[in-house]
Amino acid sequence: MDLIRLKNVKKQYKNGVTAIYDLNLSIQKGSFVFVIGGSGSGKSTFIKMLYREEKPTCGSIIVGGINVAKLRNKKVYKLRRKLGIVFQDYRLLPKLNVYENVAFTMEVIGAKKDETRRKVLKALELVGLKNKVHNYPDQLSGGEQQRVAIARAIVNEPKLLLCDEPTGNLDPERSMEIMKVLEEINKTCGTTVIMATHDKEIVNKLKKQVIVLKDGRLVKQEERGTYSEAV
């Protein structure tokens, strides 16, 4: 079953730059997909449109039954509650500790305290940080901070996890740790993972589904693809 379906999607920014031309693709539920391409290929725009940070100029984007292209600003939160997002720069709140950063997601959607506690500890266990709940972000390494960000993204048990270059700031060893966590989430929770990256090594090693973008156009979408073949 398709979780995501894009039809004739085009994105032109206000300054006249076109980031995506006529994109048609679908992504199945439970899959792990790499979105690869060079700088300016439209990877980030693609991810941003999936969580409705950007609206497509034309075309339709269906994410988990919601037409994102027609979603009004007021209703965006309904979409966001169904997905988790991880960024290259972690985006943690420096004044909150690990537990509070993850619990923040549950708090703002009005979850009960005991439910929050249960889910936060479960998410932190999944990313292997249960022993660092009281630490603050500046007491953690980059890899650990990114794992907190992942825990925050999955604490609400989303169907879809979007990652925009999550390993961009990390060395190869830490990057592989993150990838292991993401794979684990994909396997155990059945969460669909879409990850934009230009880390050749990761793509080649994991051999997952690959979507290749070049200059805003879809070049290739294949199962068990690699970086060298694609770009």
Added chain:
Amino acid sequence: MKLFRMLGRSIRDAFKSVFRNFSLSLASISCITITLIIVALSILASFNVENFTAEIEKDMTIVVFVENGISDDKIDEITKKIKGISNVDSYIFKGKQTVKEEMQKESDIFNAIMAEWDDDSNPLKDTFQVKVKNIEKISQTANKIKSFDGVSVVRYGEGMVDQMVTAFQSIEKVAYGVVIALILVTVFLIINTIKLTIFSRKREISIMRLVGASNFTIKTPFIVEGMVLGLIGSIVPVCLILFGYLAFYQHFDGYLFSQLIQLIKPEPFIYIVSLMVIGIGILVGMIGSASAVRKYLKV
């Protein structure tokens, strides 16, 4: 339940934010305090003025003297005409004999002199005592009565009443003007306070949006913060009303300058005014923060 949890969170965040940006909050709070003190003084003054003009109005009578030797028919006609004036609340007719008897009761000297007057030699005049509905129109009503045929003189303590009414009216107008100007300045200051809070929490807001916080959840803490500023700002004015007015009332024994101006009893008056002042404070805070949220929080 969920709504209460969210509101609880908003109130907690609002208090945190007030104390985190305390120097800034202090500017807004002091401005609200000053505004509310003046608002409170205006309310206290205008209520008292209203109270005492109402008292005067109750006692205010137009005395109409009818020409001597007039026929009963003519008096009936005047009665009908007075009855027909819309501003007339009530009237009493007092014949010259009644007036004479009343005056005799007032003092012994009058009694001695007037005892010798009989019906024909009584030089006093038949009178109407007229009460009006609207004291501001008393002079018009008096002039109208004076124009009736058979009416000799009309008296209502001109001058003094007119002057007092105009004086109080202009004092009230100036007070309202000052209050409105101060409220505008306060709203502007609150907008700025909330704007800076919004900017200092931009990162948090963007993360809230990413993880699926609704607009209501994002906006409410800022609006509550404005209301909290208003509430804190009303503490000093309320104390001033509760203790200040009581002291003032006791110091003057309930009367200002003379027995003519009676002050309103402190209870429950001061509690009502305090609630009004708190209400105005919270409302001003809310208006300021709501407009800041609308302007600077793009959600």
